Amino acid sequence: MNYTDRLIENYEYPPEFEVDDDGYFCTLVKYAGTNANVVIPNGITEIGRDAFRGNAFIENVTIPNTVKSIEPLAFCDCKNLKTVNMSDKLFSIHHSAFMRCTSLYKITIPDSVKEVGYHTFDGCTSLTDVVLPKKFYNIVYAMFQDCHSLININIPDNLHAIDSAAFRNCKSLTTLDFFNTQIGDIENNAFSGCSKLSTLIFPNCLYKIYLNCLDGCINLKQVVLPANVKLPIESDQPTSCKIIANSLHVLLKLSGYDSLHTARHTVCLNPDFYINFPYYKDIKEASTEFDLSEFDLSIFKTDTDIFIGIIVALVLRKNTIAKELAKALSYSQDEIKAALKTVTNDTTSMQIIADKLNALN
Secondary structure, three states: OOOOOOOOOOOOOOOOEEEEEOOOOEEEEEEOOOOOEEEOOOOOOEEOOOOOOOOOOOOEEEOOOOOOEEOOOOOOOOOOOOEEEOOOOOOEEOOOOOOOOOOOOEEEOOOOOOEEOOOOOOOOOOOOEEEOOOOOOEEOOOOOOOOOOOOEEOOOOOOOEEOOOOOOOOOOOOEEEOOOOOOOEEOOOOOOOOOOOOEEEOOOOOOEEOOOOOOOOOOOOEEEOOOOOEOOOOOOOOHHHOOOHHHHHHHHHHOOOOEEOHHHOOOOOOHHHOOOHHHHHHOOOOOOOOOHHHOOHHHOOOHHHHHHHHHHHHHOOOHHHHHHHHOOOOOOHHHHHHHHOOOOOOHHHHHHHHHHHHHHO
16 A cells, blocks of 8 residues: 655644644544544544444544555444545555444445455444445455345445355345456355345356355345356355255245346255255255146256256155155165265165155155
């Protein structure tokens, strides 16, 4: 960061502003005032760590052009802070800078900002509107976590990544369209708890998405992803989560999702529907209103598709579908067990499923 454009001047600051000024760098160390409307004086180049933290008086803050950086936790726990007017010279906002500012209702991050830290707006429960910089690169870890009121956020075309928990528990979001972005991967829990999210669209360049990123998205109706997206398996997740695209189509239909773009047809799984075979009896039954007549068995193109489709159907206790799919197989129990090794390493699970498939045949 370059501060050399700041002239050496003898600034005088009001007594409520404690500063550390060496002529080139001037840090606001602490604000001790009780004003509701605060205008940070010209000459300050950075708002220091904890400078306003926990201040119960401030409601509106104006940041001058001389400020280049907002340091960690600078405004954390300012419960009555409603608006922040940032200058177009600001370069960075560090982690947790506005965390738990529960009255903050809108924020515009200027295009000059190149760096935003994790947890920046975490817990801003009144935040409804966010404007991100046009060339914003990455929505970092827990950046908008627990922003329960967030409704409107622009999605810059330059966006490349969404980190873990980025939008976790944003309970008012209904639609997110990332189609024109450059996003390559979606991390764990990125959208978990977004209980009103109904439409989620990703770009063709997406190559990796974690299985639990939609945990708790109970109203999700449409998910659009590229067909070749990878579903990474974490060490603590059952290997039987390796469900291929066609069977994911089945799983979503059985789970009550309204639509799925079949041309770009891979969808990540909600952990509520993890196929953890030894405990399949504990998995909740999917939508009872699902109409079997709408189910298109032709989406299964290979024996592997059929095996996984049967597994999904059995786990969700859709035995009619499992039986219909099993008709396409004439394998023995041992052959079925051997084929199941392509989708699970759990021998107990394989035996359970093999027995059921054998019985259906």
